[in-house]
Amino acid sequence: MTKIATAVRRELVRVLRERYREGTREERRRILEELVRLSGYHRKYAITVLNGRNGPSSGNGAAVKRGRPCLYDEAVRQALIVLWEASDRVCGKRLKAVFPILIPALEGHGHLHLDAAVRAKVIGASAASIDRLLKPVRSATTPRHKRPATALRKSVPVRTFSDWNDPLPGSMEADLVVHCGDTIAGSFLYTLTLTDIASGWTECAPLVVRESTLVTEAIEALRPLMPFPLRALDTDNGSEFLNDTLIQYCHERSIEFTRSRPYRKNDQAWVEQKNGAVVRRLVGYRRLEGWPAAEALSRLYSASRLFVNFFQPSFKLAAKTRAGAHVSKRYHPPQTPCQRLLASDAIPAEIKAKLRETGAQLDPLRLLEDIRQMQSHLVALVDHGEAYTPSPANRDLTGFLASLSTAWRTGDARPTHRAKPKAVRHWRSRIDPFESVWPQLLAWLEADPDQTGHELFDRLRQMHPGVYPRGQLRTLQRRVKDWRAQMARRLVFGLQQATAMETSVTVSG
Numbered sequence: 001m002t003k004i005a006t007a008v009r010r011e012l013v014r015v016l017r018e019r020y021r022e023g024t025r026e027e028r029r030r031i032l033e034e035l036v037r038l039s040g041y042h043r044k045y046a047i048t049v050l051n052g053r054n055g056p057s058s059g060n061g062a063a064v065k066r067g068r069p070c071l072y073d074e075a076v077r078q079a080l081i082v083l084w085e086a087s088d089r090v091c092g093k094r095l096k097a098v099f100p101i102l103i104p105a106l107e108g109h110g111h112l113h114l115d116a117a118v119r120a121k122v123i124g125a126s127a128a129s130i131d132r133l134l135k136p137v138r139s140a141t142t143p144r145h146k147r148p149a150t151a152l153r154k155s156v157p158v159r160t161f162s163d164w165n166d167p168l169p170g171s172m173e174a175d176l177v178v179h180c181g182d183t184i185a186g187s188f189l190y191t192l193t194l195t196d197i198a199s200g201w202t203e204c205a206p207l208v209v210r211e212s213t214l215v216t217e218a219i220e221a222l223r224p225l226m227p228f229p230l231r232a233l234d235t236d237n238g239s240e241f242l243n244d245t246l247i248q249y250c251h252e253r254s255i256e257f258t259r260s261r262p263y264r265k266n267d268q269a270w271v272e273q274k275n276g277a278v279v280r281r282l283v284g285y286r287r288l289e290g291w292p293a294a295e296a297l298s299r300l301y302s303a304s305r306l307f308v309n310f311f312q313p314s315f316k317l318a319a320k321t322r323a324g325a326h327v328s329k330r331y332h333p334p335q336t337p338c339q340r341l342l343a344s345d346a347i348p349a350e351i352k353a354k355l356r357e358t359g360a361q362l363d364p365l366r367l368l369e370d371i372r373q374m375q376s377h378l379v380a381l382v383d384h385g386e387a388y389t390p391s392p393a394n395r396d397l398t399g400f401l402a403s404l405s406t407a408w409r410t411g412d413a414r415p416t417h418r419a420k421p422k423a424v425r426h427w428r429s430r431i432d433p434f435e436s437v438w439p440q441l442l443a444w445l446e447a448d449p450d451q452t453g454h455e456l457f458d459r460l461r462q463m464h465p466g467v468y469p470r471g472q473l474r475t476l477q478r479r480v481k482d483w484r485a486q487m488a489r490r491l492v493f494g495l496q497q498a499t500a501m502e503t504s505v506t507v508s509g
Helices: 006-022 025-039 043-050 074-086 092-108 116-124 127-138 212-225 244-252 265-283 291-311 337-342 349-361 364-384 398-404 438-447 453-463 470-493 495-508
Strands: 171-179 189-196 202-207 232-235 256-259 314-323 326-335
Touching: 006 025, 006 043, 025 043, 074 092, 074 116, 074 127, 074 364, 074 398, 074 470, 092 116, 092 127, 092 291, 092 314, 092 326, 092 364, 171 265, 189 212, 189 265, 189 291, 202 212, 202 265, 202 291, 212 244, 244 256, 265 291, 265 364, 291 337, 291 349, 291 364, 326 337, 337 349, 364 398, 438 453, 438 470, 453 470
Parallel strands: 171 232, 232 256
Antiparallel strands: 171 189, 189 202, 314 326
């Protein structure tokens, strides 16, 4: 049979649609077959238009969105941005793992007030969805990876990566990170990093010079801070570790002392990973030298150790298999070092109780703000020679909280990684064409928030013929996008904090 005209098709669909929706399964099948025979539509397309999901065949000329509805709106995205920043920008899998700890901690200290629907969507989002929603804001920075070199020594027993065999908490790897900048000439600072194999618990301390006595004193100073006894110590082959001083120190305290193979950095994979994920992430790659820089670095590590060990989930390798040249790895679910210690049978009940008490008192937002403050002091000292000025102990965190939702716009939030800022443009080069009609646009948006910028622009052009050329559509779409972001922030933080954020954004340009 010859295909009928478009207008006749639309009328036919309009007549059959109600019968199709209210009919039985058999009646719907007959109606569908009749429509396919008369109109020439594909069967799947005929189902679509009978269900009313197709714009051109709907009969009223209105465009209807196709595909699945968006599950995660702008409010969920804004909440994820804040939680991602508050966790110091961890990946989606680690961020989802820390939600049960981070969200109650932020809400308990009054920093976060999530709407019930938004909270349910945030907690229910998968790690892949979290990474997809955060992809636009995570693309501003590119991680760098540097590893210090090792030297060849053969004075103590060798322990490889596979020789640990799931040790008790207290078996640690040690390494030094150099802060020499672009050249190794002259004197510069080092960071001693200790990482527990069982839990991932990490402690750091600055060293003014690479010397065996200072290494021993730093280890002795860090031991009381650890929630477990130091049972074993594995180092690389540098002379700062392989010497009589440290060997005698470990022997007198019954600490098993081993070393990695020369030029096999994977033997110390645990601590090498923390060199990048903790030390370089906190300190960056600037050149640090002298006592003032060492004191600033010490304050930074004091501010960061609780945040890293209580609020930074990490992966732990569960199994590794090799098939020829292909290596497959399987990991345990991400957990914080504190969570792993609480789940360990080797940790006494009184230590676990102390860990729980400490964790309950910690404010992750204040810890992160302390880290940013110490990073700023370190950068000011290194780049400009400015002295350290202590901040008030009970300072207000409203401004810092307000900055989390927009920190990604300025690139890296860590002062130690931030490039020299460009001049902020705070003026308009053209008159706002929508200033006089914006109240009317707001009324339309409040009446129907789902209207698109294109629909609003068409209504505006019909109301004011010849006033707004088509080239101004993008300007209106940007204004509508900013309005939706403001409404989303109010859902997440409430009116008072959202107003503070909007003021902060306006002032900063």
